[in-house]
Amino acid sequence: MKLKEEVNTLIKKAFANAGIEAEPITVTDATKPEFGDYQFNGAMALAKQLKQNPRQIAQTILDNLETGGMIQKAEIAGPGFINLWLNPEWIAASCQNAEENERLGIGTRSNPIKAVVDYSGPNMAKQMHVGHLRSTIIGDTLANLLEFLGDDVIRQNHIGDWGTQFGMLIAYLEEMGEEGNGSLKDLEQFYKDAKSRFDADESFANKAREYVVKIQSGDAHCLTLWKKFIDISLGHCEEVYEKLDVNLSRDDVRAESFYNETLAKVVEDLDKAGMLQESDGAQCVFLEGDEVPVIVRKSDGGYLYATTDLAALYYRANVLGAKRISYVVDARQSGHFKQVFRVAKEAGFVPEDVKLEHVAFGTMMDKNGKPFKTRDGGTVKLIDLLDEAVVRAKAAITSKENYSEEELEKIARIVGIGAVKYADLAINRESNYIFDWDKMLSFEGNTSLYMQYAYARIQSIFRKYGKDVEGEIVIGDELEHKLAVMLLRFEDVLNKAAEDAAPNQITTYLYELVTLFMRFYERNPILKEGVDEQTRISRLMLADLTARTIKQGLAILGIQVVDRL
């Protein structure tokens, strides 16, 4: 339910009834329990405009407020705040409705759009490393989120499969023959071996250069080798996606090479639009106010990634028909995207009404605040990091319960991978973040384990209860009131998170929800003796709604839950 919107509607009506012309500012969540559930702070702002005392304006708004069963109490406080308390019966009915609804009462957009989310984007010449983690999971979350809200989401994995390095790699692959398949298991090593071969042997180097040209001109033999190489490399990525539980498949791949044929046209169209200038032999677009131009064709005739990105933008806006195109890419490329977006709009490659956004994120750091590396300074392979997460998770949970080996493996995987993802998603994506195993796999604070633990506890209650729950939700005390309102806020949070492309808004919400639930759980017994049936049923239903909200929230983050922990 769009709770805030419903409250806002009442305020808007009050404005209309009172004959106040201004558009009211939106209500905000109450900052303190004693201020109710929502507060409206717009009276103060209007005071000057209307030349009236703010409290008087607040009173006028109150006099015209139709509470409609939704608001129980509205009070003026301080200089002119209006504090609003939701009616417990209305809350109960709304929760009841959510509980009986598959989607927890959350609607799908009335105006869904096509949304392209570009994320992950690994380089085929190398193994995926920790640097790819954030793009992959933030992008996946954004895609899941928009999809859940009803948009038509098109996932795009813009893999790097084109460029001079592939000449060297396929020449080496050819030389290795059958053996090559095996040595490709470690792409990092394969790349190094190929490179040293390239540096040591002039004839090999020449062949490598020749192969670059041959791939680009469509030579069948070289293309076969290249395809084989890409296929194996992509297989490595899929292994990572599988472990990470990310919704990316081969169908989502639109590689750099996919745009190869259209690059010349991009330059041509820019020329036609009169935006092209030659500078030092390169074809450039000079944007007003920018020091550096966007180079779309090198002096040697080659194209650059700005050209590919322009081609991709054209394809996404015009062929795919996207109205929102989100690039989940490292913050260091913000300058690049700012320029490319401008060029695309000015050249008319992308219609004015299409929203282009760079969903930028910071760098992953180690405990000392330095970029995250292995002990010898190399990059940390993503697959190794994920495997370690599972091993650590296993060690952390083994001591608690007697699981079967199979169960242990399954839970460790869900818990370990979930911890890695959650720790990343819980941070405001713009800032750099410190990677810390101990913190990540702790059960305390804002971690995935805390949510999963709460979920498991609720499942445990239902196992003990053993019957179907049917009845009515009744809001008993202040804690249940807070919990219920929090549950109803879920849709607002998802919508805001989608608008801002900010997964951490979801984690913050889940953490607050679970904290409230834990308090509720401590204080309001459910199955214990002395709880009357009506109260028990109501509390069970609130617990169930909480569990389902946790499950849904985590699912959007790409994290699973377990029934027992």
Add this chain to the structure above:
RNA sequence: GCACUCGUAGCUCAGCUGGAUAGAGCACCCGCCUUCUAAGCGGGCGGUCUCAGGUUCGAAUCCUGACGGGUGUACCA
């Protein structure tokens, strides 16, 4: 040099479409298990929100400047 970005408790971070006494977790101290999972809950300690101005009835939040960290800055992606 120029541009972007960040600076909140000892540490890791929320809060930033301006609102009432700035919030969590960790760490440290004190309480709570014979009944729903104590991987939990309650309480305490801890802040001139980097600094200086400005706008405003009201600023951690907006603007300007300084200082400090990070990043980018024409033929790599």
